[in-house]
Amino acid sequence: xxxxxxxxxxxxxxxxxxxxxxxxxxxxxxxxxxxxxxxxxxxxxxxxxxxxxxxxxxxxxxxxxxxxxxxxxxxxxxxxxxxxxxxxxxxxxxxxxxxxxxxxxxxxxxxxxxxxxxxxxxxxxxxxxxxxxxxxxxxxxxxxxxxxxxxxxxxxxxxxxxxxxxxxxxxxxxxxxxxxxxxxxxxxxxxxxxxxxxxxxxxxxxxxxxxxxxxxxxxxxxxxxxxxxxxxxxxxxxxxxxxxxxxxxxxxxxxxxxxxxxxxxxxxxxxxxxxxxxxxxxxxxxxxxxxxxxxxxxxxxxxxxxxxxxxxxxxxxxxxxxxxxxxxxxxxxxxxxxxxxxxxxxxxxxxxxxxxxxxxxxxxxxxxxxxxxxxxxxxxxxxxxxxxxxxxxxxxxxxxxxxxxxxxxxxxxxxxxxxxxxxxxxxxxxxxxxxxxxxxxxxxxxxxxxxxxxxxxxxxxxxxxxxxxxxxxxxxxxxxxxxxxxxxxxxxxxxxxxxxxxxxxxxxxxxxxxxxxxxxxxxxxxxxxxxxxxxxxxxxxxxxxxxxxxxxxxxxxxxxxxxxxxxxxxxxxxxxxxxxxxxxxxxxxxxxxxxxxxxxxxxxxxxxxxxxxxxxxxxxxxxxxxxxxxxxxxxxxxxxxxxxxxxxxxxxxxxxxxxxxxxxxxxxxxxxxxxxxxxxxxxxxxxxxxxxxxxxxxxxxxxxxxxxxxxxxxxxxxxxxxxxxxxxxxxxxxxxxxxxxxxxxxxxxxxxxxxxxxxxxxxxxxxxxxxxxxxxxxxxxxxxxxxxxxxxxxxxxxxxxxxxxxxxxxxxxxxx
Amino acid sequence: xxxxxxxxxxxxxxxxxxxxxxxxxxxxxxxxxxxxxxxxxxxxxxxxxxxxxxxxxxxxxxxxxxxxxxxxxxxxxxxxxxxxxxxxxxxxxxxxxxxxxxxxxxxxxxx
Ligand code: SRM
Ligand SMILES: Cc1cc2nc3c(=O)[nH]c(=O)nc-3n(C[C@H](O)[C@H](O)[C@H](O)COP(=O)(O)OP(=O)(O)OC[C@H]3O[C@@H](n4cnc5c(N)ncnc54)[C@H](O)[C@@H]3O)c2cc1C
Ligand code: SF4
Ligand code: FES
Numbered sequence: 068x069x070x071x072x073x074x075x076x077x078x079x080x081x082x083x084x085x086x087x088x089x090x091x092x093x094x095x096x097x098x099x100x101x102x103x104x105x106x107x108x109x110x111x112x113x114x115x116x117x118x119x120x121x122x123x124x125x126x127x128x129x130x131x132x133x134x135x136x137x138x139x140x141x142x143x144x145x146x147x148x149x150x151x152x153x154x155x156x157x158x159x160x161x162x163x164x165x166x167x168x169x170x171x172x173x174x175x176x177x178x179x180x181x182x183x184x185x186x187x188x189x190x191x192x193x194x195x196x197x198x199x200x201x202x203x204x205x206x207x208x209x210x211x212x213x214x215x216x217x218x219x220x221x222x223x224x225x226x227x228x229x230x231x232x233x234x235x236x237x238x239x240x241x242x243x244x245x246x247x248x249x250x251x252x253x254x255x256x257x258x259x260x261x262x263x264x265x266x267x268x269x270x271x272x273x274x275x276x277x278x279x280x281x282x283x284x285x286x287x288x289x290x291x292x293x294x295x296x297x298x299x300x301x302x303x304x305x306x307x308x309x310x311x312x313x314x315x316x317x318x319x320x321x322x323x324x325x326x327x328x329x330x331x332x333x334x335x336x337x338x339x340x341x342x343x344x345x346x347x348x349x350x351x352x353x354x355x356x357x358x359x360x361x362x363x364x365x366x367x368x369x370x371x372x373x374x375x376x377x378x379x380x381x382x383x384x385x386x387x388x389x390x391x392x393x394x395x396x397x398x399x400x401x402x403x404x405x406x407x408x409x410x411x412x413x414x415x416x417x418x419x420x421x422x423x424x425x426x427x428x429x430x431x432x433x434x435x436x437x438x439x440x441x442x443x444x445x446x447x448x449x450x451x452x453x454x455x456x457x458x459x460x461x462x463x464x465x466x467x468x469x470x471x472x473x474x475x476x477x478x479x480x481x482x483x484x485x486x487x488x489x490x491x492x493x494x495x496x497x498x499x500x501x502x503x504x505x506x507x508x509x510x511x512x513x514x515x516x517x518x519x520x521x522x523x524x525x526x527x528x529x530x531x532x533x534x535x536x537x538x539x540x541x542x543x544x545x546x547x548x549x550x551x552x553x554x555x556x557x558x559x560x561x562x563x564x565x566x567x568x569x570x571x572x573x574x575x576x577x578x579x580x581x582x583x584x585x586x587x588x589x590x591x592x593x594x595x596x597x598x599x600x601x602x603x604x605x606x607x608x609x610x611x612x613x614x615x616x617x618x619x620x621x622x623x624x625x626x627x628x629x630x631x632x633x634x635x636x637x638x639x640x641x642x643x644x645x646x647x648x649x650x651x652x653x654x655x656x657x658x659x660x661x662x663x664x665x666x667x668x669x670x671x672x673x674x675x676x677x678x679x680x681x682x683x684x685x686x687x688x689x690x691x692x693x694x695x696x697x698x699x700x701x702x703x704x705x706x707x708x709x710x711x712x713x714x715x716x717x718x719x720x721x722x723x724x725x726x727x728x729x730x731x732x733x734x735x736x737x738x739x740x741x742x743x744x745x746x747x748x749x750x751x752x753x754x755x756x757x758x759x760x761x762x763x764x765x766x767x768x769x770x771x772x773x774x775x776x777x778x779x780x781x782x783x784x785x786x787x788x789x790x791x792x793x794x795x796x797x798x799x800x801x802x803x804x805x806x807x808x809x810x811x812x813x814x815x816x817x818x819x820x821x822x823x824x825x826x827x828x829x830x831x832x833x834x835x836x837x838x839x840x841x842x843x844x845x846x847x848x849x850x851x852x853x854x855x856x857x858x859x860x861x862x863x864x865x866x867x868x869x870x871x872x873x874x875x876x877x878x879x880x881x882x883x
Numbered sequence: 884x885x886x887x888x889x890x891x892x893x894x895x896x897x898x899x900x901x902x903x904x905x906x907x908x909x910x911x912x913x914x915x916x917x918x919x920x921x922x923x924x925x926x927x928x929x930x931x932x933x934x935x936x937x938x939x940x941x942x943x944x945x946x947x948x949x950x951x952x953x954x955x956x957x958x959x960x961x962x963x964x965x966x967x968x969x970x971x972x973x974x975x976x977x978x979x980x981x982x983x984x985x986x987x988x989x990x991x992x993x994x
Binding site for chain 1: 889891906908911914941945950961
């Protein structure tokens with residue numbers, strides 16, 4: 068007797084299964100398929116080329132109507148199965164057809180996730196799953212209007228690229244910091260973003276959709292930060308969820324998907340499930356390769372071969388956007404039992420990373436050049452030991468065996484007329500001959516005399532190799548202290564290149580400057596974050612996770628993990644109201660220690676982290692703002708009583724100190740900056756050992772800088788003398804801006820001044836008025852974005868998660 | 884030793900390259916999420932002088948302690964480099980975006 072096989076869903080997985088089954092056991096089953104979509108089996112993967120116009124629907128059909136007729140298969144198009152009756156062994160469709168089965172296969176695929184924000188049900192909000200969605204998008208695209216795609220994963224980006232090539236103005240809104248974060252590490256995510264932006268697609272990361280605005284019809288998308296993006300089309304591509312409702316209602320075992328064994332059998336032995344709706348070995352899948360493996364297994368089982376088993380295999384992810392090559396496979400996380408090999412070619416936007424464990428490849432991320440993906444995948448599959456070819460592995464199969472792989476030898480072999488520095492057109496011969504003729508020994512000298520490596524700097528490595536070849540041991544590469552183990556570049560080079568190449572994000576710096584690690588370390592990340600904050604005010608979004616804890620929670624961590632809170636007391640002046648507010652806070656939160664600091668203000672020590680926002684809220688009501696006692700930024704401006712009270716005072720030192728502090732607070736600097744203003748040369752506020760100090764005299768203001776009284780003790784240098792308070796403020800702000808732009812991270816002013824020369828600073832700030840004013844203006848501009856009280860922001864809810872445990876697990880919950 | 888899985892929140896509660904604390908009857912734990920989306924849980928107590936590791940900078944699969952810059956592996960709990968010491972690691976599991984940690988046998992006793 069011929070058995071009845073009924074299939075629910077006519078997607079890619081059951082389509083493949085039927086091909087295997089018809090081959091292995093022709094005529095064994097009478098097959099009936101119900102498909103909610105009113106069409107035959109087509110290649111869902113190829114919807115993206117249909118959307119972009121590179122293909123049409125006819126070209127992506129897998130099984131046309133004739134195929135079903137030839138194989139005696141009944142296909143009910145547009146019939147959604149609404150119930151499975153496991154006792155009667157029947158299924159019933161939305162159109163009223165009931166069909167009996169001996170064996171049932173559930174292949175209902177996935178449902179797109181709809182984010183339940185207000186407006187999600189407006190006309191103009193689409194998902195991206197089937198041909199109907201594509202047709203609707205193509206229709207919307209005819210208006211050439213604006214579209215927003217929510218979700219920067221594979222589907223979202225393919226939708227965005229497709230809509231853009233149909234002439235729409237597209238913005239991708241992505242919740243995470245980098246695109247396709249599940250498949251790509253941040254470095255590759257950055258390159259991907261850059262490639263999309265180059266072709267005109269706007270990308271907003273860390274963007275949380277708050278609402279879709281409009282009146283029954285989409286008009287705009289509103290983000291949590293208040294940004295409003297006008298749009299007439301919104302595509303939600305925020306993820307998929309296995310479509311298992313039908314199976315759950317039928318009483319089958321369902322976790323994330325329909326639970327099946329490695330023979331694709333559900334908890335009912337006559338019912339199979341496969342495709343995206345199935346969960347096997349605790350995993351659900353969203354790419355076709357493993358689904359095809361499921362199809363092979365299910366077909367074999369249905370044909371009577373009980374030995375067939377599904378085995379998990381990692382599947383590479385590739386993005387199908389023409390001209391953007393991305394490849395990701397396996398496990399790309401870091402770990403100390405793992406090693407990584409990273410190859411970055413900034414000039415070609417290439418990034419390759421292999422993750423190794425026990426001399427075997429366990430993961431691969433490729434961007435830009437993906438041709439070797441298959442070879443790496445093969446090595447990974449075979450778990451091949453790569454120790455023999457480790458040095459050249461990343462260059463791909465072409466490099467294995469023969470050929471020269473020693474970079475120094477390659478440089479030595481270059482002819483004299485080979486161009487080394489593309490920006491300045493300098494060839495090898497010119498560099499080596501100048502080194503010899505002028506007796507150059509440092510990179511800076513070579514830059515000065517030949518211009519090689521003095522522009523974009525990407526040839527620095529080559530120039531250094533030439534120096535090594537020419538000078539032998541006389542060349543000391545270590546003369547440049549690298550920032551950290553992640554890069555051979557020193558701080559100065561990194562700063563210069565950030566500006567020269569307009570690098571505006573941490574991943575951008577790491578890619579373009581060919582960082583050796585994928586996400587940096589605790590040394591370089593805070594430094595890069597500062598450089599970007601300083602160089603791109605208003606554009607760069609502070610990378611909070613690259614800040615040291617104190618700057619992340621705006622308080623100083625103490626040895627027992629509690630924090631200290633130091634509010635600003637402008638110029639060291641306070642009032643009974645302020646003191647009372649402090650006293651109240653101390654009582655209310657049982658703060659153990661209150662101390663007057665060396666910086667003329669009050670420190671509350673031993674505050675619990677959880678209490679910080681509430682402490683700040685109370686202090687804020689009394690008018691206090693953060694004192695930045697934790698910041699690489701402006702700390703205090705100490706003052707003395709000056710003309711207000713002192714019988715020797717020559718100028719209003721208190722007022723000037725307060726003015727400077729109010730003008731300069733909030734500014735981030737390479738290291739902390741402390742200032743003082745004294746009313747006469749008796750110098751009661753110790754201005755002559757500060758980073759910047761002012762000594763008031765009868766005829767005006769003497770400006771000092773580069774003092775130290777901490778680890779080192781050093782009296783200040785005199786910058787110059789000016790006549791008015793306004794000039795004093797201009798000179799000081801210009802000096803600090805010059806320091807902000809030039810110093811190395813964690814370098815105090817006195818060390819920076821020693822390195823570049825006190826005379827040079829005087830020349831730029833005192834003698835060159837134009838330059839001083841442009842420094843001053845840049846400082847003023849950057850303050851627009853810096854003068855936000857971080858305490859107030861946190862009291863209003865920013866970074867809430869920082870101050871609360873995620874969960875509290877008592878005995879009760881654990882033992883429930 | 885038998886242990887019990889306890890749900891403590893969702894993956895989205897932890898910032899990428901960040902950490903959150905979980906207070907448990909076994910002490911305070913730190914749950915980390917790396918740039919690559921891996922999740923680890925360890926005791927929030929540096930082997931050096933007890934610094935709160937949850938407050939450190941996360942890089943790769945390690946964290947730099949905020950007090951004196953020891954670098955601790957999130958996978959093994961061991962101090963890396965020249966420093967010696969280790970913290971206890973706690974099994975974590977992510978399921979459908981939800982986070983679970985395994986707490987030890989003391990829960991059984993309490994039950
Ligand atoms: C609170 C205070 C001591 C006090 O009770 O008076 C203090 C406390 C700390 N100082 Fe200081 N310094 C304090 C005034 C000073 C002064 C005097 C001054 O500012 O007039 C100096 C000498 C001047 C100078 O800055 O060089 C000073 C030189 C240092 C140094 C050495 C810096 C150097 O480059 O030489 C450090 C270490 C560092 O910054 O790396 C330091 C670091 C610290 C740290 C941040 C240690 C740390 O990393 O945790 C302390 C934080 C305690 C806290 O949580 O509040 N502190 N520290 C003072 C806060 C002033 C304020 O109101 O903001
Ligand atoms: C735009 C796009 C691009 C993609 N690109 C790639 C790629 O590059 N590489 C890759 O590997 N994968 C890609 N995928 C994923 C791949 O297409 C899917 O993994 C695959 O199609 C899933 O096959 P399936 O048979 O499980 O489900 P589907 O192909 O989704 O089929 C399920 C079918 O069941 C029907 N159905 C649901 N419920 C019922 C019911 N109750 N009764 C009757 N019928 C029902 C649905 O209408 C649907 O037709 C892409 C997906 C999309 C949407
Ligand atoms: S010594 Fe100090 S307090 Fe006295 S006058 Fe001079 S500035 Fe004022
Ligand atoms: S307590 Fe962690 S390094 Fe000292």
